[in-house]
Amino acid sequence: xxxxxxxxxxxxxxxxxxxxxxxxxxxxxxAGTFVQINKITFITGxxxxxxxxxxxxxxxxxFSPMLGAISVSILFxxxxxxxxxxxxxxxxxxxxxLWGCGMSAGIIFIYFSPGYSVNLSNYLFGNILLxxxxxxxxxxxxxxxxxxxxxxxYRQFVSVxxxxxxxxLRGVKGVSIYIxxxxxxxxxxxxxxxxxxxxxxxxxxxxxxATASMFSSxxxxxxxxxxxxxxxxxFTGLIFSYKYNLPxxxxxxxxxxxxxxxSILIRYYYVRNS
Amino acid sequence: xxxxxxFENVSFSYGRNKVLEDIDLFVEKGDFTAIxxxxxGGKTTILKLILGLLSPQKGELKVFGQSPCKSRIRTGYVPQxxxxxxxxxxxxxxxxxxxxxxNTSFGPFYSKNVKKKVADIIxxxxxxxxxxxxxxxxxxxxxxxxxxxxxVVSQPELLLLDEPVxxxxxxxxxxxxxxxxxxxxxxxxxxxxxDIGFVSKYVNKIACVNKTLVIHNAGEIxxxxxxxxxxxxxxxxxxxxxx
Ligand SMILES: Nc1ncnc2c1ncn2[C@@H]1O[C@H](COP(=O)(O)OP(=O)(O)OP(=O)(O)O)[C@@H](O)[C@H]1O
Ligand SMILES: [Mg+2]
Numbered sequence: 155x156x157x158x159x160x161x162x163x164x165x166x167x168x169x170x171x172x173x174x175x176x177x178x179x180x181x182x183x184x185a186g187t188f189v190q191i192n193k194i195t196f197i198t199g200x201x202x203x204x205x206x207x208x209x210x211x212x213x214x215x216x217f218s219p220m221l222g223a224i225s226v227s228i229l230f231x232x233x234x235x236x237x238x239x240x241x242x243x244x245x246x247x248x249x250x251x252l253w254g255c256g257m258s259a260g261i262i263f264i265y266f267s268p269g270y271s272v273n274l275s276n277y278l279f280g281n282i283l284l285x286x287x288x289x290x291x292x293x294x295x296x297x298x299x300x301x302x303x304x305x306x307x308y309r310q311f312v313s314v315x316x317x318x319x320x321x322x323l324r325g326v327k328g329v330s331i332y333i334x335x336x337x338x339x340x341x342x343x344x345x346x347x348x349x350x351x352x353x354x355x356x357x358x359x360x361x362x363x364a365t366a367s368m369f370s371s372x373x374x375x376x377x378x379x380x381x382x383x384x385x386x387x388x389f390t391g392l393i394f395s396y397k398y399n400l401p402x403x404x405x406x407x408x409x410x411x412x413x414x415x416x417s418i419l420i421r422y423y424y425v426r427n428s
Numbered sequence: 429x430x431x432x433x434x435f436e437n438v439s440f441s442y443g444r445n446k447v448l449e450d451i452d453l454f455v456e457k458g459d460f461t462a463i464x465x466x467x468x469g470g471k472t473t474i475l476k477l478i479l480g481l482l483s484p485q486k487g488e489l490k491v492f493g494q495s496p497c498k499s500r501i502r503t504g505y506v507p508q509x510x511x512x513x514x515x516x517x518x519x520x521x522x523x524x525x526x527x528x529x530x531n532t533s534f535g536p537f538y539s540k541n542v543k544k545k546v547a548d549i550i551x552x553x554x555x556x557x558x559x560x561x562x563x564x565x566x567x568x569x570x571x572x573x574x575x576x577x578x579x580v581v582s583q584p585e586l587l588l589l590d591e592p593v594x595x596x597x598x599x600x601x602x603x604x605x606x607x608x609x610x611x612x613x614x615x616x617x618x619x620x621x622x623d624i625g626f627v628s629k630y631v632n633k634i635a636c637v638n639k640t641l642v643i644h645n646a647g648e649i650x651x652x653x654x655x656x657x658x659x660x661x662x663x664x665x666x667x668x669x670x671x
Contacts, residue, residue, distance in 0.1 A: 191516060191517060193513075304536075305535065305536055306534045306535065307534065308535070308536040309529060309534070309535070309536065309538070310529065310534070312518065312522070313526050313529045315516075316512065316516055316518050316523070316526065317512060317526065319481070319507075320505075320507075320526060320578070321526070321529060323479060323481075323500050323503070323505055324500075324501065324526070324527070324528075324529045324530030324582075325500060325501035325530035326529055326530050367517060370517070371517040371519075371562045372517060372519070373517050373518070374536070376517060
């Protein structure tokens, strides 16, 4: 523990990692809560995996992967939002198809780009220790955007999540609000890509919100609590991965999973004894 | 008197299943109309048409002289079933506030004015003590009361209720009707009900729906007719309410 803090003061890559963990936790608390209350893990997974398509294309054509990830995640948020409302029975199938095609396109693009193997695993599994200064700038902008979207649309998001039909009946455009909410989640996915990687995004979005909703049934409080939990998870994971030289994304997600299961047990015990 | 709802020759089907056939229904400002009829008769479908959630394949339907989608902001609605996720983290107060989502602006906080309106209506429905309870934890009757509060909080000009008292206890049922009676001074009300005997004390028009629709003025309702309406399938098929 002490050596970690010593290292933290001397190495800028650790400072960057910590800053990235902070930004990711903040966005994750916000987006994860809405994923949880809307039960849209599948849509979120769809966006996360499809983002690889954007990353692959930018690597292949020589754009910034971050920019590719952002544009593709927004594009898929819009498509999946529309599918959600107009797709009827087909919704699951369409999401599954986009999920698979996006990811496959990404893999093929990266396969044809030079030096692909290193890149691919960094995007799939994340590496918070490789976050650069310019990544950090992008993460700040994304986190601020997520927070701004939340602040402006908080009421509408809660309303659509609780009862979409009634929201429409009150003259609010439910589809548009829903799409904005998915865009907020999509931007968070891009942030998390740097920290835990695209494959583990769903897990990392779910654990903090699921843990937090055991302690509160107020949405604003769940958001705050999940952000805090999320930071505890990523900080602890970071220490472990630094100390034992583990893959960061996996270490962070495992810590989150353990704490989640631990809280279920505590809660079970508490409910039984009260 | 101005016309609030007008159905002219309206037909509606779900796929091949014809649910409403050539119905005419006129509701004037200030009316308190009950819609009665057997299960599957098309009562809920009529309310959904008025709200613009469904649109008719044939005929003309106007609400406040406009298309239903345009007028829905002037309408309050209490659905028949609460389809909400039990574990959803929202309290009674915030469910009621949803009724004002179209009238309020953006940002995370509701104004004092909105909060006051909500608190008042919650008190009227006797929910003040449960205001901070999670909506999903309420009993069926209390949920219905919450949804009634959500529908009336925006003080709509037209209020649609789909069996709003099917699971509240009888003393509350009476309270709810007394309240509706009071609200009726300010708004037009259309209510779906199973209990014609009870509603006929309050309403001035009764629409009997079973694929087709027949309107009666409340004065015409006698207990014999009511029995006919619900007695056998025979009657129900010809014209449910046979009234
Ligand atoms: N979403 C739907 N898809 C297909 N058919 C439907 C749908 N909703 C209702 N129906 C059919 O339309 C008919 C009328 O339904 P509706 O819900 O309007 O009846 P209701 O009079 O409200 O009945 P209840 O008293 O049971 O509430 C029924 O035969 C029903 O099976
Ligand atoms: Mg019905």
